[in-house]
Amino acid sequence: MERRDMVENEPLLYIVQPKLDRVVAYMQRTFQSRAAVGQRTRSEELAEKNLDQQQEKQFQQMSLEEQLSFLANLPAHLSNIKCKLISTNGEREGIIRQYDGMEIVMDTAFGEAVIPRKEVVSLALIGLLEEGEEERRDRY
Numbered sequence: 001m002e003r004r005d006m007v008e009n010e011p012l013l014y015i016v017q018p019k020l021d022r023v024v025a026y027m028q029r030t031f032q033s034r035a036a037v038g039q040r041t042r043s044e045e046l047a048e049k050n051l052d053q054q055q056e057k058q059f060q061q062m063s064l065e066e067q068l069s070f071l072a073n074l075p076a077h078l079s080n081i082k083c084k085l086i087s088t089n090g091e092r093e094g095i096i097r098q099y100d101g102m103e104i105v106m107d108t109a110f111g112e113a114v115i116p117r118k119e120v121v122s123l124a125l126i127g128l129l130e131e132g133e134e135e136r137r138d139r140y
Contacts, residue, residue: 072099087119
């Protein structure tokens with residue numbers, strides 16, 4: 001057999017491939033004992049629970065002020081919520097549009113109503129309205 005001179009060539013497949021630097025993996029530099037990690041996680045869990053309780057109150061657990069401001073400033077992902085507002089002058093059903101601390105602007109079946117905050121006794125949710133349902137609902 002005839003011996004050929006070996007020439008070191010890269011495979012043709014890699015000719016058009018870019019020359020990339022090798023990725024450097026760093027080893028662990030710090031160490032924490034299990035006791036220290038356990039203490040930290042317990043304190044973090046307690047802090048998170050306190051935040052969750054403050055942020056995620058159920059509607060019935062909110063004060064009247066919180067309920068009114070929540071309904072006036074609904075998040076974008078919630079549709080309009082019809083509610084019953086009980087005041088010293090009677091009951092009104094509709095959608096709360098604005099609340100500034102002194103007056104409540106509410107869309108009712110009879111039009112827009114402005115109710116002073118001092119007259120409001122309680123608030124109850126009736127239900128959710130679909131998009132465009134406000135125009136289709138029966139006007140008494």
